Amino acid sequence: MPARVLDGKALAETMRVEIAQQVAAHVALGHRPPGLAAVLVGNVAASRVYVRNKRRACDAAGIRSWLYELPEECSSQQLLDLVAQLNADAQVDGILVQLPLPKQIDEQAVIEAILPDKDVDGFHPDNVGRLTIGIPRFLPCTPYGVQQILQREGIDTAGKRVAILGRSNIVGKPMALILMQKPSKAFPMGGDATVTILHSRSRDLVEQLRQADILIAGIGVAHFVQPEMVKPGAVIIDVGINSLEGKIVGDVAPGVAEIASAMTPVPGGVGPMTITMLLQNTLEAARIHSGLSPRETSVR
Numbered sequence: 001m002p003a004r005v006l007d008g009k010a011l012a013e014t015m016r017v018e019i020a021q022q023v024a025a026h027v028a029l030g031h032r033p034p035g036l037a038a039v040l041v042g043n044v045a046a047s048r049v050y051v052r053n054k055r056r057a058c059d060a061a062g063i064r065s066w067l068y069e070l071p072e073e074c075s076s077q078q079l080l081d082l083v084a085q086l087n088a089d090a091q092v093d094g095i096l097v098q099l100p101l102p103k104q105i106d107e108q109a110v111i112e113a114i115l116p117d118k119d120v121d122g123f124h125p126d127n128v129g130r131l132t133i134g135i136p137r138f139l140p141c142t143p144y145g146v147q148q149i150l151q152r153e154g155i156d157t158a159g160k161r162v163a164i165l166g167r168s169n170i171v172g173k174p175m176a177l178i179l180m181q182k183p184s185k186a187f188p189m190g191g192d193a194t195v196t197i198l199h200s201r202s203r204d205l206v207e208q209l210r211q212a213d214i215l216i217a218g219i220g221v222a223h224f225v226q227p228e229m230v231k232p233g234a235v236i237i238d239v240g241i242n243s244l245e246g247k248i249v250g251d252v253a254p255g256v257a258e259i260a261s262a263m264t265p266v267p268g269g270v271g272p273m274t275i276t277m278l279l280q281n282t283l284e285a286a287r288i289h290s291g292l293s294p295r296e297t298s299v300r
C-alpha cells in the first residue's frame, strides 16, 4: 500500500484561513494591521517568485507587505542602512531579507542587524539562542512548518527516533531543537523525540536512517533517499527543493512511497507551509509590538 500523502498545500490553506481570522481579531481590538517588509537584493528568478508568493499570502491574510529592492551590485552598507530604516519603522512588524545574498554582502552582519523582535525568519543569534534554551520568540519557518504538519496530521513524535538529514542553520539544526524539546508553556511545540542529525561525514548513514521512525530530509540532493534506506512504515518529510530534468523534485526518491506509511510530496508539501509560518510569525511580531504577547520577555 503506498504511503499516505501529507498534503502540506491543503494544510497551509487551512492555516492561512485561521491566521486571517486571528489577524482580523487583532485589528478588531483596535490595533493596526500586521506588516511585513520584504527585501530582495539582485535578480535571482527563484527569489523573485518566492517573495511574490509570500506577499500574495500576506495580502490574503490581511497582513500589509512592502517590497524593497536593491541592485545585485549594492554594498553591505546600503543593505544595512535599509535594515536600520525598517527597524525604526513602526508600521513594520517583520523584516524578511530574502537569502541568499550576493557574495560581496556579509550575510551574517545583515541577519544580526535586524531587530530580534522583527526577525520573523528566526535567524538572529538572539532568537537562535532563545530557541536553543527552550524560550523561543520566532521558530524558523521551515522547521516550524514541518512541526505543524506532524502535529496536525496526528503523527506523535514523543519517544520516537527521528533522523534529520542535513545540519543547516535554517533546517537541520532548528528542526532538531524543536523535535527534541520537552513541551512547556513557553514551548508547546516541543516534540519529546530522540533526534539524530546525519550529514555528509556521518558513518553508518544508511543504518542510522533505517532505524528512524520519522525521517526528515533537507540536504538539497535530488532523490538522495532511496527505498532501501527507509524503515518500513516510517514517516518521511521531504524538505528538499531541487530541479531535475526541468522538474522540481525533493531529496526523496518516488519509490520510497512504497515503503513509508506517510510522506510529504514535492511540490505541495513543506514549501507552502514555510510561507504560512512566516504569516504566523508576522502576526506574533505584531502581537509583541502591541504589548500582547507573553512570548516577549525582554524590554526595549
Ligand SMILES: Nc1nc(=O)c2c([nH]1)NC[C@@H]1CN(c3ccc(C(=O)N[C@@H](CCC(=O)O)C(=O)O)cc3)C=[N+]21
Pocket (backbone or CB within 6 Å): 050, 053, 096, 097, 098, 099, 100, 121, 141, 241, 248, 266, 267, 268, 269, 270, 271, 272, 273, 274, 275
Ligand atoms: N530569508 C529567507 N527566508 C526564507 O524563508 C527563504 C529564503 N530566505 N530564501 C529561499 C528559501 C526558499 N523558501 C521557499 C518557500 C516556499 C516554497 C514553496 O512554497 N514551494 C512550493 C512551490 C515550488 C515551486 O513551484 O517553485 C512547493 O514546494 O510546493 C519554496 C521555497 C523560503 N526561503
